Amino acid sequence: MHINDVFETARQTGRTPFSFEFFPPKTERGFEKLYQTITQLMVLNPAYVSVTYGAGGSTRDNTHKLVTRLHQRGLTVVAHLTCEGSSEAEIAEILANYNAEGIRNILALKGDVPKDQHAPRPAFQFAADLVAFIHARYPAFGIGVAGFPEGHPDARNRLTEMDHLKAKVDSGANYIVTQLFFDNHDFLDFRERCVLSGIDVPIIPGIMPITTKSGMVRMADLAARCRFPAALLRDIANAPNDDEVARIGIAWATQQIRELLDAQVAGVHLYTLNNSSASLEIYRNLGMG
Numbered sequence: 001m002h003i004n005d006v007f008e009t010a011r012q013t014g015r016t017p018f019s020f021e022f023f024p025p026k027t028e029r030g031f032e033k034l035y036q037t038i039t040q041l042m043v044l045n046p047a048y049v050s051v052t053y054g055a056g057g058s059t060r061d062n063t064h065k066l067v068t069r070l071h072q073r074g075l076t077v078v079a080h081l082t083c084e085g086s087s088e089a090e091i092a093e094i095l096a097n098y099n100a101e102g103i104r105n106i107l108a109l110k111g112d113v114p115k116d117q118h119a120p121r122p123a124f125q126f127a128a129d130l131v132a133f134i135h136a137r138y139p140a141f142g143i144g145v146a147g148f149p150e151g152h153p154d155a156r157n158r159l160t161e162m163d164h165l166k167a168k169v170d171s172g173a174n175y176i177v178t179q180l181f182f183d184n185h186d187f188l189d190f191r192e193r194c195v196l197s198g199i200d201v202p203i204i205p206g207i208m209p210i211t212t213k214s215g216m217v218r219m220a221d222l223a224a225r226c227r228f229p230a231a232l233l234r235d236i237a238n239a240p241n242d243d244e245v246a247r248i249g250i251a252w253a254t255q256q257i258r259e260l261l262d263a264q265v266a267g268v269h270l271y272t273l274n275n276s277s278a279s280l281e282i283y284r285n286l287g288m289g
């Protein structure tokens with residue numbers, strides 16, 4: 001299903017679409033474990049799922065493998081694709097393969113810069129260039145792009161940042177999905193700033209529940225600008241073990257989603273980290289599971 005149809009169906013039914021993000025495992029065993037996780041999550045009937053593309057294209061083959069497998073299971077899949085680490089010919093080949101397989105939704109990203117200093121210069125400098133490339137070659141593809149409610153670390157300033165986001169939409173993006181955040185004010189303010197910038201596509205909040213203290217530290221690295229509210233940090237600091245951290249993190253994420261649903265968000269994107277338990281519990285808390 002084209003991503004626009006996902007949002008249109010939601011509009012008609014009044015049901016907010018929930019989506020799940022997975023990353024491709026490195027080993028065959030990891031894939032088997034992930035398929036079990038995904039089977040557990042399928043009862044929640046996600047509107048679509050997305051699959052990440054490792055820094056500098058490092059997961060190229062495994063991303064493709066997971067995307068095709070999920071597509072074959074009848075899911076609407078959004079395949080992440082990045083500028084970093086790929087030549088134009090490689091990107092063209094990836095898109096041609098997806099098109100031939102009937103996979104027609106892409107999240108177009110600049111990508112995390114690979115650690116390998118000798119990595120080839122990317123064919124496209126910014127995500128907007130990749131969006132334009134995809135849109136010109138495959139106008140029937142659905143295209144998503146990333147948004148950063150708390151600002152992107154490389155942005156020169158917070159005003160031009162919105163111009164660059166608008167450029168991605170003007171180049172052909174159908175929706176925006178955001179970086180994780182813990183304070184809904186940041187998202188709601190971002191959504192308003194998008195409207196002020198003339199951006200009129202669905203803006204989907206990305207939610208990642210904290211489930212362990214070490215996971216929170218990794219999140220801080222992953223989303224460098226992300227602000228951890230004091231109330232959340234205090235509760236987590238006082239938690240005696242990770243079971244309690246997970247209870248706190250899941251309760252926080254549930255409350256965030258409740259407020260976001262009240263604010264009529266166009267969808268909710270859950271970063272699953274390839275685990276089912278937090279998402280299942282959030283659904284239960286919301287009375288949806």
Ligand SMILES: Cc1cc2nc3c(=O)[nH]c(=O)nc-3n(C[C@H](O)[C@H](O)[C@H](O)COP(=O)(O)OP(=O)(O)OC[C@H]3O[C@@H](n4cnc5c(N)ncnc54)[C@H](O)[C@@H]3O)c2cc1C
Pocket residue numbers: 051052053054055056080081082108109110111112113125126127128146147152153154155156160161164165168177178179180206
């Ligand atoms: C939902 C989501 C999913 C992600 N999935 C992946 C993934 O699968 N794989 C991966 O490697 N990374 C992923 N990332 C991380 C992302 O690739 C990085 O955060 C990257 O640094 C920014 O990507 P972008 O697509 O927003 O880049 P861009 O839109 O290109 O923006 C990057 C920076 O450049 C600035 N900029 C844009 N255009 C211009 C211009 N013309 N002139 C000057 N400055 C400009 C922007 O303001 C921003 O600061 C994801 C991020 C999010 C939020």
